[in-house]
Amino acid sequence: MNQQQPSTEFSGRNVLITGAASGIGLAIAEHLAARGARVAGVDVAASIEEAVAGLPGEGHLALRRDLTEPGAADEIVEEVRRELGEPHVLVNSAGVAILGPAEELPAADWRRTMDINLDASFFMAQAAGRAMTRAGWGRIVNLASQASVIGLDQHVAYCASKAAIVGMTKAMSLEWAPRGVTVNAVSPTVVETPLGKKAWAGEKGERARAGIPAGRFAQPEEVAAMVAYLASDDAAMVTGSNMLLDGGFTSV
């Protein structure tokens, strides 16, 4: 095959990605757009316009929205249907890491973490899942984290939100498998994005890196490649999984 030819693996597919202005969400948007997907990128950051404008290919859609607003998920899915057509793939990548000691974490930090990491992902999956189950084909990929399967210092709200994402993923996967929709989670170790660099700066990060058998943090493109597999036709039998991408960290 001529390596210069653009891949068309995802052509004809509408891919809705939250958190697409930055980090992992942006890397997934670039990866799938380069393979022919039409991307609807959602983010609260104003830079979503520029991020989507810079994607390879044409016909993408930028939606500047705060996912914690009531009704946002239904409105977003409706707008995607109107502008692009039925959503075939949903990637829930928007998330926050608000850290603090368990005995002191303010209620507002706990609630904000759950609002964005868990509730927004649920409402997006619910709204997109309705359209996908009607159509009889769909792929939902939720960004969890290694924090979904282990405890991490100062990460009480984050760990709880990510473990809950895995529970949600499993429940949706068994309900929707008979209707052609797969639902999976992806759980990376520290990924070198703005969020990852902030949460793992300095000496703490060096210690964490040294504890990873692979000897390094992950790159956003490595996560994008795993998401692309889960979003593909090839992954039809993979559902309800929590795919670790952690260089062996949680196996130690």
Ligand SMILES: NC(=O)c1ccc[n+]([C@@H]2O[C@H](COP(=O)([O-])OP(=O)(O)OC[C@H]3O[C@@H](n4cnc5c(N)ncnc54)[C@H](O)[C@@H]3O)[C@@H](O)[C@H]2O)c1
């Ligand atoms: N970076 C890591 O080390 C790491 C590791 C494991 C899992 N994850 C998970 O991967 C996902 C992406 O992380 P990242 O490192 O790319 O983070 P990031 O901070 O680079 O990007 C997250 C994006 O989500 C957007 N966002 C946040 N709140 C929002 C809201 N209310 N409405 C709409 N958009 C909102 C932000 O504006 C940002 O563009 C998160 O769910 C994170 O928990 C990250």
